[in-house]
Amino acid sequence: MAKATRQHGFAYFGVADHSKSAHYAGGLSVEQIVEQHREADLLNKRFGNDFRILKGIESDIPADGSLDYPDEVLDRFDFIVASIHGRFKLDRKTQTDRLLRAICNPHTTIIGHMTGRQLQRRPGYEIDVEKVLRACAKHNVAVEINAHPWRLDLGWRWHQAALDLGCMMSINPDAHSIRELDHMHWGVKMARKGGVPAERGTERDDAS
Numbered sequence: 001m002a003k004a005t006r007q008h009g010f011a012y013f014g015v016a017d018h019s020k021s022a023h024y025a026g027g028l029s030v031e032q033i034v035e036q037h038r039e040a041d042l043l044n045k046r047f048g049n050d051f052r053i054l055k056g057i058e059s060d061i062p063a064d065g066s067l068d069y070p071d072e073v074l075d076r077f078d079f080i081v082a083s084i085h086g087r088f089k090l091d092r093k094t095q096t097d098r099l100l101r102a103i104c105n106p107h108t109t110i111i112g113h114m115t116g117r118q119l120q121r122r123p124g125y126e127i128d129v130e131k132v133l134r135a136c137a138k139h140n141v142a143v144e145i146n147a148h149p150w151r152l153d154l155g156w157r158w159h160q161a162a163l164d165l166g167c168m169m170s171i172n173p174d175a176h177s178i179r180e181l182d183h184m185h186w187g188v189k190m191a192r193k194g195g196v197p198a199e200r201g202t203e204r205d206d207a208s
């Protein structure tokens, strides 16, 4: 995956497998994390200065707004994408508070696919998007522009509000395979439509 990302012309590869509660999606145990980091260190040495693997994880946000690993495990990552993957039907206030708590967690770097919508499949869960964006700006947490064509989340209609509130955006392909690295361009196009200037976006090549 790292080699393919480099061949695509990216300067870094943020690996972000699912966290442990997502057994169904191959969520990583602590032992597997140790193993993955050992391999990343080895490859980084080999890549030298022109390319780098960043050690990340897509941590699930359980209903109480915590993250999926204890602090001493979270400390080992370069970045953490915090995302909701279940309990979509909580009421608006509870769902918003769930995200706010994750954003306040100093380990959180990016909020993944903020509304959880899947195009032509399901609407997003009920949240106060503006309140969540405000918190992201305050706590310096980037807002993901998930480039997967099923998601495109956060959608372009919210980008200007995110910019006005002072958010940074992170365009991620949500690639689960080498082929899906090509999804990145949908995210870039949507960010353009949303008016996101280059200095407010980072193209992070997450596989999650």
Ligand SMILES: [Zn+2]
Binding pocket: 058, 083, 085, 112, 113, 208
């Ligand atoms: Zn996800």
